[in-house]
Amino acid sequence: MGLGKQECSRDMEIQAREIRESSNWIRQIVQKSHARNYSEDSTHSWSLDVPYTNDCETCVVAQTEDLADTGDGPSYELDSVPLIHRFGIHASGSLAESNCSTEGRLDLQQRSPTPKLKLCMFVLAHAGMIGYLCALWQLLANQTELFWHPILMSVSLVLATESVLLMQFAPWPAPTHKPTHVFHYIAHIVSFLLQIVGIVHYAKQPSSVQRSKQSAHKVTGGLAALLFGIQVLFGVYVTWIAPKVGGQKYGKGLYKYHRAVGYIVLVVQWAGTWFGVHEKWVQSEMAPNECTWLLVFSALVVGVLVPIDMSKFGVQPA
Incomplete structure (x- = not known):
């Protein structure tokens, strides 16, 4: 069990290096994935997490958006949005925390x-x-x-x-x-x-x-x-x-x-x-x-x- 976690951690470290080397490319994909047009004064932040399955081979990415109040009624959180598979990043490009748990969230496109x-x-x-x-x-x-x-x-x-x-x-x-x-x-x-x-x-x-x-x-x-x-x-x-x-x-x-x-x-x-x-x-x-x-x-x-x-x-x- 411990060996599996170590292998998973090594895989995550390799992925983190790849992400840091291509952070600009990743940000472009993130921007394209937003099928919404926010005004320039709207504030929105995003973060990604990567829950792994038992074999640490399949992971899904979820997004949470905090939208600014537009004054037109309440803004509503997006539960999850498909972005980049197999990479767990924050806006800064750092690796998201993961404990290789079996509880993962289904990609929005799948449900x-x-x-x-x-x-x-x-x-x-x-x-x-x-x-x-x-x-x-x-x-x-x-x-x-x-x-x-x-x-x-x-x-x-x-x-x-x-x-x-x-x-x-x-x-x-x-x-x-x-x-x-x-x-x-x-x-x-x-x-x-x-x-x-x-x-x-x-x-x-x-x-x-x-x-x-x-x-x-x-x-x-x-x-x-x-x-x-x-x-x-x-x-x-x-x-x-x-x-x-x-x-x-x-x-x-x-x-x-x-x-x-x-x-x-x-x-x-x-x-x-x-x-x-x-x-x-x-x-x-x-x-x-x-x-x-x-x-x-x-x-x-x-x-x-x-x-x-x-x-x-x-x-x-x-």
Whole structure:
């Protein structure tokens, strides 16, 4: 065991000499690896560590960035970013400490969706939303009078889904794409308000006009509205209040929970919609098109859930 550690230490010393001799070349690679544009007055520091496996032959590199507060809300730490493999360095070119432990962090490229996969899922999810709107149009076109509840709820759902998809497709870390965040905030607030209006409009209808009694759609829809309201308030707290109350580190720590709850709320919303399109009055109008709903919802589920980037939750491999 001791001999193995000595061999590992010698390998590390050799690597350290190679790094010092080519430090300029290494810094150029580090700069190219940053796929983000920080302003000149932004401060960011980086450090690398090299956890080894049992045989000390495979190592992965992780990066931690401390971003300056831009004033546009909390900045969020990048859990790990792939940089240079098999070299452990700090910005000064010195060798990072390593005890050859078996606990290593998985490279971001190995646990994050590729850009091509994200693009394909982005297109697939939008195809599902377009298919849903087309099916809804066909349903409402057969009605003798305009029924506002499904219209308001559908617009709300599309806005909520679109804001989540754009956040998935946007670069990371968060402060580098402010327009996307602004749209995310506005879209969710408008979506929540439309959902409330849709529910109130339906509740105010006389019982003879209401299309269904107590059902899975009503229960799931009410739960979705409640969770959505909590999520909107939680998002406001995480973005603007938490950093001022508990500091940037506290705000960063809450962000991953906001993301997780957001996906849960979106799934519950679409579940409520699924039960809604299976209400008796909808089925009586569109019973032959059951396969349409199945394709639409399958495209949405796959398009939204497959490209989830687990590194943004701080998830480490087992």
